[in-house]
Amino acid sequence: MLATLLPFLFVQAAAAQAAGQTQPDPRSPMEIVAAAPASDWREIGASEMLVMDVGGGRRVVVQLMPAPFAQAWIGNIRTLATAKWWDGTSVNRVQDNYVVQWGDASEKKPLPPGLSAAGEADYTVSATSLNPREMTLGPADVYARSTYFYRGWPIAGDEGWPNGGAQKGFARGARAWPVHCYGTVGVGRDVSPSTGTGAELYAVIGHAPRHLDRNIAVVGRVIAGIEHLSSLPRGTEGLGFYAKPEQRVPITRLRLASALPEAERPRFEYLSTSSATWTRYAAARANRQDAFFIRPAGAADICNISVPVRAIP
Amino acid sequence: MLATLLPFLFVQAAAAQAAGQTQPDPRSPMEIVAAAPASDWREIGASEMLVMDVGGGRRVVVQLMPAPFAQAWIGNIRTLATAKWWDGTSVNRVQDNYVVQWGDASEKKPLPPGLSAAGEADYTVSATSLNPREMTLGPADVYARSTYFYRGWPIAGDEGWPNGGAQKGFARGARAWPVHCYGTVGVGRDVSPSTGTGAELYAVIGHAPRHLDRNIAVVGRVIAGIEHLSSLPRGTEGLGFYAKPEQRVPITRLRLASALPEAERPRFEYLSTSSATWTRYAAARANRQDAFFIRPAGAADICNISVPVRAIP
Numbered sequence: 001m002l003a004t005l006l007p008f009l010f011v012q013a014a015a016a017q018a019a020g021q022t023q024p025d026p027r028s029p030m031e032i033v034a035a036a037p038a039s040d041w042r043e044i045g046a047s048e049m050l051v052m053d054v055g056g057g058r059r060v061v062v063q064l065m066p067a068p069f070a071q072a073w074i075g076n077i078r079t080l081a082t083a084k085w086w087d088g089t090s091v092n093r094v095q096d097n098y099v100v101q102w103g104d105a106s107e108k109k110p111l112p113p114g115l116s117a118a119g120e121a122d123y124t125v126s127a128t129s130l131n132p133r134e135m136t137l138g139p140a141d142v143y144a145r146s147t148y149f150y151r152g153w154p155i156a157g158d159e160g161w162p163n164g165g166a167q168k169g170f171a172r173g174a175r176a177w178p179v180h181c182y183g184t185v186g187v188g189r190d191v192s193p194s195t196g197t198g199a200e201l202y203a204v205i206g207h208a209p210r211h212l213d214r215n216i217a218v219v220g221r222v223i224a225g226i227e228h229l230s231s232l233p234r235g236t237e238g239l240g241f242y243a244k245p246e247q248r249v250p251i252t253r254l255r256l257a258s259a260l261p262e263a264e265r266p267r268f269e270y271l272s273t274s275s276a277t278w279t280r281y282a283a284a285r286a287n288r289q290d291a292f293f294i295r296p297a298g299a300a301d302i303c304n305i306s307v308p309v310r311a312i313p
Numbered sequence: 314m315l316a317t318l319l320p321f322l323f324v325q326a327a328a329a330q331a332a333g334q335t336q337p338d339p340r341s342p343m344e345i346v347a348a349a350p351a352s353d354w355r356e357i358g359a360s361e362m363l364v365m366d367v368g369g370g371r372r373v374v375v376q377l378m379p380a381p382f383a384q385a386w387i388g389n390i391r392t393l394a395t396a397k398w399w400d401g402t403s404v405n406r407v408q409d410n411y412v413v414q415w416g417d418a419s420e421k422k423p424l425p426p427g428l429s430a431a432g433e434a435d436y437t438v439s440a441t442s443l444n445p446r447e448m449t450l451g452p453a454d455v456y457a458r459s460t461y462f463y464r465g466w467p468i469a470g471d472e473g474w475p476n477g478g479a480q481k482g483f484a485r486g487a488r489a490w491p492v493h494c495y496g497t498v499g500v501g502r503d504v505s506p507s508t509g510t511g512a513e514l515y516a517v518i519g520h521a522p523r524h525l526d527r528n529i530a531v532v533g534r535v536i537a538g539i540e541h542l543s544s545l546p547r548g549t550e551g552l553g554f555y556a557k558p559e560q561r562v563p564i565t566r567l568r569l570a571s572a573l574p575e576a577e578r579p580r581f582e583y584l585s586t587s588s589a590t591w592t593r594y595a596a597a598r599a600n601r602q603d604a605f606f607i608r609p610a611g612a613a614d615i616c617n618i619s620v621p622v623r624a625i626p
Contacts, residue, residue: 142612182520207495211610227547234540297524299455
């Protein structure tokens, strides 16, 4: 028997009901976000951001995942940034519709002391360790039994929500993991049992490579300057590695934002995924009502409901 | 009530059974494709390809959709290419994680005579007009009740397959339409009731914007040289338009491949989506068995099962 096809997903109806609405919001997703009250935004802490400069004024900012996800790798990343380990390394791989990858091209640069070794079990966390009040049900998914947004991040789970989502939280033993979307940052590794240290990182620059979920550590996402990575020339060697050393893009400086002088620190905020604005925004992403659209999709995949992030002036 | 979450999709089991196998294929998707017999490949006709040169030896090849999809627009595109209408126009818009768009930046260049006017109803076709022998069931989808591959193209439909896919073909009244994936080429338009002529085209360079399905005409896909579009500098104006005319990327020549001298014509072939190799390839995309993967996904969305296309030497 071939797999039963999936019922059409009425995100709109569900979200509108959750928001106490009976009619779809006529505004575009961007208009809904622009109208959000200040209380619906959450500032990202300075120790939760990496600031990577790649020369010529090109700056990339990466937001790190919150606990309890990928904490061993993120601890290593903080150690590496504090040791200025990435300064003088480079972007070495740009594979179209897949990833941009950076780190030490020689693979011989000594690592700083004190790095942790994470195991494959750490690609997922216990779903019951998450705060139910911070969880918002996400859309249906072909890769996982459940999805949700947790403190601003798209997450998948291996169990459905109790009572079809009416009751928050998961049963004991349920696992949860971050998903790979456009802009997701993960940890390069060798074949199993290697899980990588965090010294070799990549950012997704194509269609969500969800097959990497639970196979690689997701540690963050690019929140500014992804165009400085996604528009780089593609590498012509296998897997998109650059053929010649001079094609590599030097990383001039990579720091935790908290390590920069306060005047130089970027400040960003994300739309709380527990807010009323989020509910309206997610519904509008699934059912575009703005003038351009003649037929709302009635659904959106989790990577098509990107969490709004903006600079704080 | 929130929407019922979707059952996990066992593409592997379904595809393995269809192929008469009981064990997953241990090879990578690329290895499976490399081992395909010559009879599993289909050459793309010279009148089914656009060859776009953007200077500096950068060549982009677009495969046009087969009948019955989008034929009014594709007829216009053939007329425009034959009239050399795009020569001297430019790439004017590059929006990160969305589209690259090209055409006449002045919006004043006269169009050649004889263009057809397509209606919004032409965004879809009657599913019963498709040849059932060319249809292969695709994966579960959150945007549509059914998906399949038809003559090498990912397609969605508004009805499930009869008998869960055991019987091919759709009921009378069922509609089918091409889906937006990475590399998809579509027709830019103004707000409804405009459907565009085909003179303004875009290619997707990010996560599949499936909300555009049935809202815009899909006419083809980039089969070579997408890196010459996806690596262009992003535009800084609204929607990614270039701020200054000199930032636009000139299109030096755009022709149907059939209009080029025979020695200059590119030749490409695609893996037949009705072949046994396709079945194995699609199963492997959903359940990666190669050494890098520790946990196969058990599923793949339709845009993550890209149809293999290769140059004929």
